[in-house]
Amino acid sequence: MGKATKHILIVGGYGHVGKLIARELLAKPNKGVRLAGRNREKAANTAAALGCESTVLDIAERETWAPAVVESDVIVMCIDTPDNSLAAHVLMKGKHYVDISASQAVIEGVETLDSLARSSGGSAIVSVGFAPGLTNLMVKSAVERMDHAETARIGVLLGLGDAHGEAAILWTLSNASDPKMPDRTPARIRFGNDRKASVAFPFPFSDQYAVRRTLGLSEAKTFLSLGHDFFTTLAFRGAPLLRDRPGAQRAIAGLLTRLRVGSDRAALAVEVLGRLDGQRASVTMTCEGRREAEITARVAAFVIGRLLVTAAAPGVHHIDEVVDANSVFDELAASDVAITVR
Structure with missing residues (x-):
């Protein structure tokens, strides 16, 4: 029997970085990718071009969250959120949450959910990109x-x-x-x-x-x-x-x-x-x-791939707490990204 397909939801998936992450993930086997956003038409058109699925998830409309999240193993956030409500919803369901935000305010908001994640069995990885x-x-x-x-x-x-x-x-x-x-x-x-x-x-x-x-x-x-x-x-x-x-x-x-x-x-x-x-x-x-966006997408895809193979411990973690640096460096070297110690 083949390996079971893992499902990844990319919120902001029709944005610049979201599309690149989707492309990286679709190049790997046994990964079902769905693009999500508030604009149904943009999500559908982008997904059709990439060869994956789409759904509607509007951060401002809580009723759109559960239908999009329920069948997903990993939720990838590619847009800055106004608060940590959606991250809390994901973690409360015991799922994996990956955030590529570079905003300290956004990351601090996710960090406050550490106890919730630990109690529910969910995990969040921040500082990804x-x-x-x-x-x-x-x-x-x-x-x-x-x-x-x-x-x-x-x-x-x-x-x-x-x-x-x-x-x-x-x-x-x-x-x-x-x-x-x-x-x-x-x-x-x-x-x-x-x-x-x-x-x-x-x-x-x-x-x-x-x-x-x-x-x-x-x-x-x-x-x-x-x-x-x-x-x-x-x-x-x-x-x-x-x-x-x-x-x-x-x-x-x-x-x-x-x-x-x-x-x-x-x-x-x-x-x-x-x-x-x-x-x-x-x-x-x-x-x-x-x-830069392509490098961010490769780092994110690497982290997501590792999560699907070896789940992170429940809680909120920064990338350097759960991922081996040399493994990421080796992965990037294959795509002409050179990291050197001087």
Whole structure:
């Protein structure tokens, strides 16, 4: 007898990253994929193009949740939710929940459901993707190379020539002037084999908060570069002017989905400071790839695949608490994503 088909529901499945995750999963055997969202027609058309099923799930309409969730083994959240109600609904049913959000507020909301998940037998994996996700695993790998790790600096480079979804661009614009990041002093970070360091600004990716807790670091900071010093500086210096102008943000986001500047490079540079053999030491790791959303989809598909084979313990976990970093690195290496220790 063949293996039983596992059913995966992708909420926001007709969005940019949702479609890529679906494509990754459909390339593997014994996985039934359904795309979900509030727009029935978009979900159906996208699912038909991919060769899978679709359903309606509107986060604002609770009556749509149970019919979509009940037959699913894993629910993948590809949109930022206004609260943790849907995650609670999933975990209360004892199912697996995977969230690719980079928002600290969203992740904190899921974290509060740990007791509920433990009592119901459900599990949630957060910090899944490129940043957070791969960044968390790289910090973990660097920490394990030291006797005592103290601080981490995480650099994220997202090329403007990449195909970013409008929702992702809007999220980046709104967070570039986040008041929770009072220190806006830029850093210079060398990505990969670059001859010179790139300008990068503090950015509220959730990884910097998570690794302090999961890996016991006293400090961690994440910086974002857009791959070009001029455009990076322009974006971050101009972001405060757009904070209370959602119409202008939407217009810029719409323009950037059509007009791409530069390369589709996606790179990471992680530096962990601490002690090794009684001496001050540092470990640096870099990641070189292309098309950030595709890397996020591969990481998410890997985590989902592992969940279906070896279920995580009940509770809420960050990716570095349940997934072996080297296994993910090996998986990505097969698709020309190079991770190097320097």
